[in-house]
Amino acid sequence: MNIGTTSDAEFLAGRFEEHRSHLRAVAYRMLGSLSEAEDAVQEGWIRLSRSDTSEVNNLGGWLTTVVARVCLTMLSSRERRREDSLEERLPDPVVSPAEGVDPEHEALVADSVGLALLVVLESLEPAERLAFVLHDMFAVPFEEIATIVGRTPAAARQLASRARRRVRGTAPVPDPDLGRQRQAVDAFLAAARDGDFEALVRVLDPDVVVRSDRGAAGGVLVARGAAVVAKQAIMFRPVGSVGHPVLVNGAAGSVASVGGQVVSLVAFTVSGGLIAEVVIITDADRLARLDPMSATG
Numbered sequence: 661m662n663i664g665t666t667s668d669a670e671f672l673a674g675r676f677e678e679h680r681s682h683l684r685a686v687a688y689r690m691l692g693s694l695s696e697a698e699d700a701v702q703e704g705w706i707r708l709s710r711s712d713t714s715e716v717n718n719l720g721g722w723l724t725t726v727v728a729r730v731c732l733t734m735l736s737s738r739e740r741r742r743e744d745s746l747e748e749r750l751p752d753p754v755v756s757p758a759e760g761v762d763p764e765h766e767a768l769v770a771d772s773v774g775l776a777l778l779v780v781l782e783s784l785e786p787a788e789r790l791a792f793v794l795h796d797m798f799a800v801p802f803e804e805i806a807t808i809v810g811r812t813p814a815a816a817r818q819l820a821s822r823a824r825r826r827v828r829g830t831a832p833v834p835d836p837d838l839g840r841q842r843q844a845v846d847a848f849l850a851a852a853r854d855g856d857f858e859a860l861v862r863v864l865d866p867d868v869v870v871r872s873d874r875g876a877a878g879g880v881l882v883a884r885g886a887a888v889v890a891k892q893a894i895m896f897r898p899v900g901s902v903g904h905p906v907l908v909n910g911a912a913g914s915v916a917s918v919g920g921q922v923v924s925l926v927a928f929t930v931s932g933g934l935i936a937e938v939v940i941i942t943d944a945d946r947l948a949r950l951d952p953m954s955a956t957g
Contacts, residue, residue, distance in 0.1 A: 669709075676705055679720050683727050685767040689793045690731035692751030692778045695949075700730045721804070728794060728808050735786035750873045750880060750939060751778035753927050755913070755952045758905040762955075769910040771797060772834060776929040776937045778909075779871065780831040784823050791816050792823035832865075832936035834911055834929050841912035841930040842905070848928070848935055849903055849914060852893040860890035865934040875943030889938070898923050904956040908939075915952045925952045 683704055687697035704727040716722045754769050756762045761769060781789050787809045794800035794808075795816075806816040835841055844863055851859035864886040872881045883889050901923060904915040908927035916924045925947060929937035941947060 672709065673705075675719055676708055676723070679723050681764075681767040682720065683723055685770065686724055686793065686798060687727055687731055688752075688754075688768050689773060689778070689781070689797055690728065690789060691734060692749075692782055694752045694754070696734060700727050700734060703727075703730045721800075724794075724798070724800065725804060725808060728790060728800075732786055732790050732808065735789065739786055749782065750871055750941070751775060751782060753908045753913070753925065753939070753941070753950065753952075754910075755915075755925065755950060755955045756907040756910070757955050757957060758907055761907060761910055772836075772910065773797075774831075774834055774909045774911050774929055775927045775939045776834070777827065777831045779937075779939070780827050781823075783830075784826060785819075787811075788819045788823040788826075791819035792827065795820045796824060832929050832931040834931055835933065838907075838912060840933060841928065844930045844933060844935055845905075845912040845914065845928050848893070852897050855894045855897075857890050857894060860893055861886045863935055864889055865931065865936040868934075868936055868938070870938040870940065872940040873943050873946065875945060878943075904953070906952060906955045915956060917953065922947050922953050925950065 680701060683701045684697055687700040688694065691697050691700065704723055707726050707730075708723065713719065713722065753775055754765050756765050756769075781793070784792065790809060791802075791805050794805050795802060802813040802816045802820070805820075806813045809816060809819065811819070847863045848860065850856075851863065866886050867884070868886055868889050870883045870889050870892070872878075872883075874881065883892055898916055898918055901916040901918050904917065906913050906915050906925075908925070911928060912930065913925070913927045915922060916926070923942065925941045927939040928935055931937075941950070
């Protein structure tokens with residue numbers, strides 16, 4: 661259907677809204693950026709409004725393909741910029757109240773799409789990421805994926821397989837019990853506040869990885885190993901800060917503020933009762949965009 665009348669436009673807009681949350685979830689997993697995901701979904705609407713879909717039997721599938729193509733183009737462009745600038749980026753977190761995930765965020769963080777997984781997806785080639793996300797997370801057949809990436813179904817299957825090996829070998833599997841997660845996170849925060857090195861080491865996985873996003877000036881810093889992370893947690897703990905529990909991508913996290921001003925957002929991946937991965941955002945500009953304090957009530 662091409663938009664010809666107001667009623668046509670309203671009907672098409674209504675059909676599109678039925679699929680918006682699904683499309684946002686696809687785009688967020690593809691891009692790891694909330695703003696870019698919104699841009700990709702909006703581009704999907706623009707293309708729908710300009711297309712004749714009278715012969716389309718599965719509008720949701722059609723829109724998923726369109727948005728996936730848009731995301732692939734955006735990923736390829738990002739890859740070229742990264743090669744030129746050696747830019748490293750961490751994915752956007754989805755912050756919700758500690759009591760539970762906001763309804764508008766449910767699709768975004770369903771199926772345990774934590775930051776640890778999104779960090780690994782950032783390391784994949786664009787076509788690998790697309791194949792993995794569409795097939796493993798949304799059950800899109802390889803025949804359809806093949807048309808998007810311009811390869812055979814067998815080649816698309818190989819792309820997803822390579823991505824799957826990377827994900828399984830790198831991203832820690834979070835504990836499903838949120839209470840257990842919170843227990844480990846609270847123990848970590850208390851030990852850091854008290855400067856208790858031994859208590860910190862006890863709650864950290866021996867191979868824990870911490871990634872800190874300090875913005876354009878500081879870049880992304882990576883620390884590995886329980887002893888190193890424990891020392892840094894004591895050394896860099898904000899003096900006079902107040903911690904606020906939140907959920908970050910559905911997992912236990914924390915917002916720290918000093919004098920009512922947000923100074924950090926921390927996402928934890930707890931696996932086997934120990935903290936296996938931490939993502940820390942201290943970039944003031946990014947914190948302002950994310951507005952994590954709004955999730956603390």
